[in-house]
Amino acid sequence: MGNDDSTSKGRATKALQGRAKAGKICGLAAKGKVKKMAKKAKGAAYLCERCGYVSADQGDLCRPLEL
Numbered sequence: 001m002g003n004d005d006s007t008s009k010g011r012a013t014k015a016l017q018g019r020a021k022a023g024k025i026c027g028l029a030a031k032g033k034v035k036k037m038a039k040k041a042k043g044a045a046y047l048c049e050r051c052g053y054v055s056a057d058q059g060d061l062c063r064p065l066e067l
C-alpha cells in the first residue's frame with residue numbers, strides 16, 4: 001500500500017501547471033502590462049507581500065496583505 005503517494009504527487013504536478021488563470025498583478029508585471037496594473041492599483045486595498053504590487057482585489061496578488 002505505498003502506491004497512493006505517487007498518484008497524489010502526479011496530481012499535484014498537474015495542478016501546478018494549470019496557470020491558465022494568470023490574472024495576477026504579479027504576473028502582469030513580468031509581462032510588462034503596467035497600464036493594466038495601474039488600473040488595478042486604483043483604490044487598492046491589498047499589497048503583495050512578496051512583490052510589492054497593489055490591487056483592490058486580493059485574488060490578483062500571490063501574497064496579499066491587507067493595507
Ligand SMILES: [Zn+2]
Binds near residue numbers: 062
Ligand atoms: Zn506577488
